[in-house]
Amino acid sequence: MSIPLPVFIAIPLVTAFLLPIFGKKGKGVATLLANLATISLLVLAVASIGQDDRVYEVGKWPIPLGINLVFDGLSCLLLLAISVVSAAAMFFSIRYMEQYTAKSKYLSLFLLMVAGMNGVVLSGDIFNLFVFLEIASIASYALVGFGCEHEELEASFKYMVLGSIASAFVLFAVALVYGNTGSLNMAYISKAISRPLNPGLAFAMGLFIVGFGLKAALVPFHAWLPDAHPSAPAPISAMLSGVLIKALGVYALARVLFNVFGISVSIGWILVALGLLSMVAGAFLAIGQWDIKRLMAYSSISQLGYVVLGIGLGGLIIARDGNVAWASLAILGGLFHLVNHAVYKSLLFLTSGSVQMSTGTRDMKQMGGLAAKMPVTRATCTIASASIAGIPPFSGFWSKLILVIAAVQASFYWVAAVIVFVSLCTLIMYLKVQRYTFLGELPENLQQVKESKGSMLVAMVFLASLCVIMGLLVIVPTLKDSILEPAVKVLTDGLAYSAKIIGM
């Protein structure tokens, strides 16, 4: 049975607006409903694997008159990542959010963010993409400032200013595209654009790169991320770093550049440069941090660089009429790293939340010796660290290996060298986390620390077990063919997207 596409947006949206009704007394019911919503989304996303290439016309208006939702391989991959991370983060919040007031408001903002992200990855209409992008962004601005303390408000304001500028850029670009092509449907825009691009469209493409680059926090647009992600409550940091920057930034960028405008050599180089810059700068900035969540936030920038590098390298090879097999290998590496990063980075943020809740601090200088007190947190954090540093057999190893192989095959030897080097830096920064948080002397004031309980543990163990088995996604051919390959094909096919959608 094929699952109707609007369900992915309707479930979180409807639940989000139901929740505030329960108020303070019905907190339990609200939590239960919110968890039901995210878990059912996860089930639906898993059930819809393999049902690729479907178009839903909203309100039965035929395209290009109406809005359409498109479900293809790339959307499916992102939808899976979003639902896995949101289910885990929501489950984690059951216990973690007890320390804050207004839990039902938090839950409804959370679900609004999920609805926005699902909308972004499903939308086949460029203005509709902007609307969903704004829903997800506004919810995330509010969630970053949820604690209403000094740092949180400051971070939220900074994030909101840069986010709003990014949105204005994207809207401007949408207006330019509409003015030049007379359509808002991505497939029809792609058909109407004549290549090489005229100056108006080239300018629009530049605006899209800056706008989505700001949302994805690529260096040099990264200034908001290291403030915003640590300030949010831990499950929200997990959502922001895990999927929000990918759905709103990388996915939207890849979709617009590959499927709408068409990739060219110069755009490929821009993506590669952004990716490399983010990787190196993010890694260097992360090593010097002593705030555990801030370190993880910088490392998100660095890891996102891998994703953009993989996609850009693939695009570059395609644009040069190189070997398509190499290009798809590079894109496969990028997309696989995207999914991996979603899982292990959200796990790392959840463990940091667990540590913060027990010890009351985020400063690694004041921690130490927590391994004996918090065995589960320690174990899951070690798995995630090993995974992000690329130690076999954990998931991060496979995606980095694929990226290195792709770079070497396409004779970008220096790119391969940078990938390995940044991987070493990542190893150093997470060794630092392990050393100062979990090993060494237990300080006096932390003698009474207790392991977190209940739902927090379940969420962490769930993500940790995913980290261990995710390598199977590329090793087992059937899994690879049903989940990753369709997503890669969407990007390598590029402009064929348009003919496919119009033909359906």
Place this chain on the structure above:
Amino acid sequence: MLYALCFLLFMIGLYCAVVKKNMVKIVVGIMIMEYAVNLFLIMLGFRIGGRAPIVGQEDIAGVGGGLTELFINKCVDPLPQALVLTAIVISLGSLALMISICIRTYEKYGTFDITQIRRLKG
């Protein structure tokens, strides 16, 4: 020409948002940017001497078969106006949130000057 002025308005907003030190002025700058984009969208659909894209009884009686032609040649493009309505609602939402965060920040720090609101470093 008008488009250039519109772009100038956009750049003024961007300049204001990036350079100004006062939080409220930054918010005003962002709003100017969004208004510039809205104006741009409206101008895309505008045509001099155009008519409202609404077909009344008398039009059907008067023109007969050439209704589609009349629509394409004379009417203002209605789509950008729908887009602008949506964009205005969205920017209203973000404006409300931005202003409320400004107020909360003022309560905490006692100032709107972002050079003095610097607890986050690194």
